[in-house]
Amino acid sequence: MNYNNKYFNPEEAFTRQEIESYQLDRLQKTVEHCMNSPFYRERFKKEGLKPSDIKTLDDLRKIPFTTKQDLRDTYPFGIASVPLDQCVRLHSSSGTTGNPTVILHTQKDLQEWANAVARCLWMVGCRPNDVFQNTSGYGMFTGGLGFQYGAELLGMLTVPAAAGNTLRQLKFFTDFGTTVVHAIPSYAARLYEVMQERGIDPRKDTKLRTLVIGAEPHSEDTRRRIEEMLGVKAYNSFGMSEMCGPGVAFECPEQNGMHIWEDYYIVEIVDPDTLEPVPDGEVGELVLTTLKREAMPLLRYRTRDLTRILPGDCPCGRQHKRLDRMKGRSDDMIILKGVNIFPIQIETILMQFKELASDYLITLETKENNDAMTVEVEVADNLSFDDFGKLQNLEREITRQLRDEILITPKVRLVPKGSLPKSEGKAVRVKDLRIKY
């Protein structure tokens, strides 16, 4: 399967020129294929655009952007470019607020996705004699199945441990000789804490060597600290469910920026306000066009992630561009423990409680290496404050419903009406106090 000891695929070793000619060919085919999608056919018609108008890579800019709202509006299958009977899997975003977003995959899509993930893992030295343990949630969360299929394709022995149950994770490390772990950074730190409690020295008692971290914003300091704790090399991974999941961009052994696989995607960085391209090195919104997808190709998809292209060549020799760490979002989406959360999801749940007033505040903090969310919500002033049990039950019920919606258990705090901060009369909804990256 692998191409040589350095590169997993020949495409990985493409020169800029090879990348660009490959991209143009794939772009033209993708646009042609998109005409099978009712959504894109309609959109091209509206713009008076034909697939044959795409003659150069620069012509990409004639195509309108695709947004998350487009995915919601065409929920569940309206954007697909193949009939449903050719699809073999879907991944849906969490939540019940508004329409979730659904991504469909054909068999070939899944193979290409696995290939991209395998390429990433190969790049950082994973080989078939490695034991790969995935602590990511499985199911709809793409970090589970995405890494699973990629690691299997590469040929590693895989341990699909899934999320949680830290003691069992540690037992697997020691019993199965796990060498490669995929974990969100906060969970990697948690693993170390429990190792310490149990007297396990990761350097002596485990064979851990490589850690794949992603899906959660973290600083370079955090990465170095985790590497130091566990005695591993930690590599950043970038992906998103709209682009399959993991495998979009990944750090090479240089650990300086994530190579985005340009045979899979055309990458643009645009100013989120003007939507004009920004030069390499400047921060803007990441816009991606898929080049290999069958079931659901996306043209100029606005990811809402803010980042920049690192200028210059990478000493590793790969000419696929490098993305810097994500710098934030151009919308209000919160990324917590690898889960994407929109404040509106929380608001919708809170507003269903007649015991609550309308102001709330979501605070995100780093507590002992872990991301934590606190939701403070003002209670209605006609509530009976004498009944302690009722207040506690209310707190519990809000917590339960929020957990069901956002898949994370926040700390819920009831506060008196009028006690939450307002800025210029407008309520502050989200306060992010996490260590910045």
Next chain:
Amino acid sequence: MTVNQLSVFIENKSGTLVKVLKLLKAHNIQLIASTITDTTDYGIYRILCSEPDKAYKILKDAGVAISLSEVFAIELDDVPGKAADAIDFLAKEDISISYLYSFLLKGKGVLIFRTDNTEKAQEAIDRNGLKVIEEKDISKLL
């Protein structure tokens, strides 16, 4: 026959308690008894005071999260064991108590409590001949 008690919902941060007490002071309202139940995040400050209706309005108007609730006040002779007897009566009648506090005032013991069934509690109190303090009499204790 119950007395009116104020229940104030307060955040566990400095300033809230003093705000309530200063408002009462400003309007010359006297505390008879008060108690705080707390969790790590918030507390319920329960107050028995002179002119509870007036106090309620003042605090409510000042934006304090407050409710007015009816609680039982039982007068006890100031000798050891009287509280045990009173609670024993209620327990035998299967009256469960949500919360309770007590204090001594001018040679009398006072037991304040709330139950989940006021009607049943009232019947039990009457049957057992417990001496109830009424709202109009509570200020006279001062």
